[in-house]
Amino acid sequence: xxxxxxxxxxxxxxxxxxxxxxxxxxxxxxxxxxxxxxxxxxxxxxxxxxxxxxxxxxxxxxxxxxxxxxxxxxxxxxxxxxxxxxxxxxxxxxxxxxxxxxxxxxxxxxxxxxxxxxxxxxxxxxxxxxxxxxxxxxxxxxxxxxxxxxxxxxxxxxxxxxxxxx
Numbered sequence: 809x810x811x812x813x814x815x816x817x818x819x820x821x822x823x824x825x826x827x828x829x830x831x832x833x834x835x836x837x838x839x840x841x842x843x844x845x846x847x848x849x850x851x852x853x854x855x856x857x858x859x860x861x862x863x864x865x866x867x868x869x870x871x872x873x874x875x876x877x878x879x880x881x882x883x884x885x886x887x888x889x890x891x892x893x894x895x896x897x898x899x900x901x902x903x904x905x906x907x908x909x910x911x912x913x914x915x916x917x918x919x920x921x922x923x924x925x926x927x928x929x930x931x932x933x934x935x936x937x938x939x940x941x942x943x944x945x946x947x948x949x950x951x952x953x954x955x956x957x958x959x960x961x962x963x964x965x966x967x968x969x970x971x972x973x974x
Contacts, residue, residue: 809893811939816881818874819895819938825873826860826919827970834871837863841873841919848965851955855928856894857948858959859967860920870918877918885937891948892924893939894931925952 813820825831829842839862846862863869872878887894923941924931925948941948954962 809939809944810942811893812885812937815884816936816938818878818881819936822872822874822878822919823893823895823921823938824972826862828972829970831873834863835875837869837871839863839871841871843919843967843970846967848951848961848967850922850959851951851961851965852957852959853952853955854926856922856924857951857955857965858920858922859965860918862919867920870920872918880936883933883936887924887928887931887935887937889927890925891941891945892928892937893941894922894924894935894937895920923948923951925949 811820811824813824826841826843829840829844831841833839834841841862843860843862846859847865848857848859849861849865849867850856850858858867861867861870863871885892922935951965954965956962
């Protein structure tokens with residue numbers, strides 16, 4: 809993967825450190841900040857492969873190296889085609905105590921990411937592109953083959969190891 813630290817340095821560094829596991833244990837989750845052993849929990853053919861939830865493994869968790877979450881840096885890079893690497897925005901809804909019908913909503917950047925398997929221009933301005941798969945699209949295609957329209961995988965897809973090539 810090629811990370812665009814020149815455009816989105818915080819996002820690229822978060823992903824790199826989660827690949828290496830060099831930051832140790834997370835403050836919020838108490839889990840090791842590392843993708844090793846985490847699943848691709850959502851795979852939709854002709855769209856994307858989503859992973860990076862190492863705290864819960866089901867898409868409801870995650871933690872960045874900066875704490876639980878961090879803000880968008882920018883939307884400079886666009887969703888141009890297969891191999892785009894995006895950080896996922898989790899959408900949190902919190903009911904307020906005073907007005908139960910009102911809800912406070914925030915978007916949070918954490919550890920989850922997705923690999924696009926097609927051009928996805930409708931995501932421009934919504935998800936931060938921070939890199940691209942430059943080698944290994946055959947692996948992404950193999951992951952895509954076990955997905956479904958609902959996003960469930962027919963077999964478990966797990967990141968067996970991750971790190972940084974120099």
